[in-house]
Amino acid sequence: MDKIMHTMKIVSDKTMEQAYQTYSLLNEEVRRWQDERGSFWMDKLIIAETPPYYPLRDFPEILVLELWKRLNQVRGVLVSEAVLSQTWHDFNAGLPVSDLELLSRLQIALTGIAHLSHSWVMEKKRDISSADRAESSDCPICGEGVALSVLTAPNGKRCLHCTLCGYEWSTTRVGCILCGREEASDQNYLNSGEFPGIEVVACEACGQYFKELDLRILSVEDFVWEDVRTLPLNYAAEQWFAEQAKIAKKVH
Incomplete structure (x- = not known):
């Protein structure tokens, strides 16, 4: 979806x-x-x-x-x-x-x-x-788990952004930032016209989701507030996973 x-x-x-x-x-x-x-x-x-x-x-x-x-x-x-x-x-x-x-x-x-x-x-x-950044998606500065990825201008280079300390570092262009799964078929991109430039990536492989902000479209001054402002997208992702679970239950 x-x-x-x-x-x-x-x-x-x-x-x-x-x-x-x-x-x-x-x-x-x-x-x-x-x-x-x-x-x-x-x-x-x-x-x-x-x-x-x-x-x-x-x-x-x-x-x-x-x-x-x-x-x-x-x-x-x-x-x-x-x-x-x-x-x-x-x-x-x-x-x-x-x-x-x-x-x-x-x-x-x-x-x-x-x-x-x-x-x-x-x-x-x-x-x-x-080497310090490659071990996981945890922030190398403060150790917090990261749940935001950003696509930077002008070429859409993908970075991880720590909402606790603000550190940002490069990562792979595709895939789930939480489990590392790169298969496109496992990633579902959910969006809303109310929040242009922001998608929620729902990963079927690990059952988790994260937000991806396209800074070629969106100008962000405060990533913490941006995460709060777009809480309806979190709700949508949780609803999507619930719907998928219902579908899977019916199939089996």
């Missing part, structure tokens, strides 16, 4: 606009913190000898809590350090976090820290060899 009809929206335009205003406000605070405290923290960090050079799990708790507190204050939310500390430990352990707004501010804080560490690692390493 190469194209899909427009899917139901997950959030209204008004809600999305409100979410963007909040997101922008928090990012302004992140930038202030980076200017005020970034160099202080970067001087205290030590990069690893091999990738990932500075993974999220190595972020010092005191560093995470410092920025996270500032973001909570911007939203007028008072959270005790004990609660923040426990939530950070739960998040790091892969446990669910029930307070989604608190979690969203944590994720914005982590992204702000990761972007700083990305710049710092690049300054120290100067160049990251292709």
Whole structure:
């Protein structure tokens, strides 16, 4: 299935606009913190000898809590350090976090820290060899799994983009970035006229999906927000997989 009809929206335009205003406000605070405290923290960090050079799990708790507190204050939310500390430990352990707004501010804080560490690692390493990048689709800077691919101008060269730290590196032109399967018959491209220049690639081989952004068509300033803005495509991909499972069940 190469194209899909427009899917139901997950959030209204008004809600999305409100979410963007909040997101922008928090990012302004992140930038202030980076200017005020970034160099202080970067001087205290030590990069690893091999990738990932500075993974999220190595972020010092005191560093995470410092920025996270500032973001909570911007939203007028008072959270005790004990609660923040426990939530950070739960998040790091892969446990669910029930307070989604608190979690969203944590994720914005982590992204702000990761972007700083990305710049710092690049300054120290100067160049990251292709051998360091070839092992998997995990980011060689922060170790996070990557779920975005981009086609760059002018020739459509394909890269992987880490939405946590912002690092970008080249990859194969075709195939699934999650499992490595390259057979075209296994890849299904789902799109909507509402989001020109963006497709969801659904891989039948591994049962996963990812977004591919064509930067020859689309201009993107913030990849994190672009991923959030296009959440209806995630929903469409999940629906597509559900439909395929129903079809397969009927056949068997």
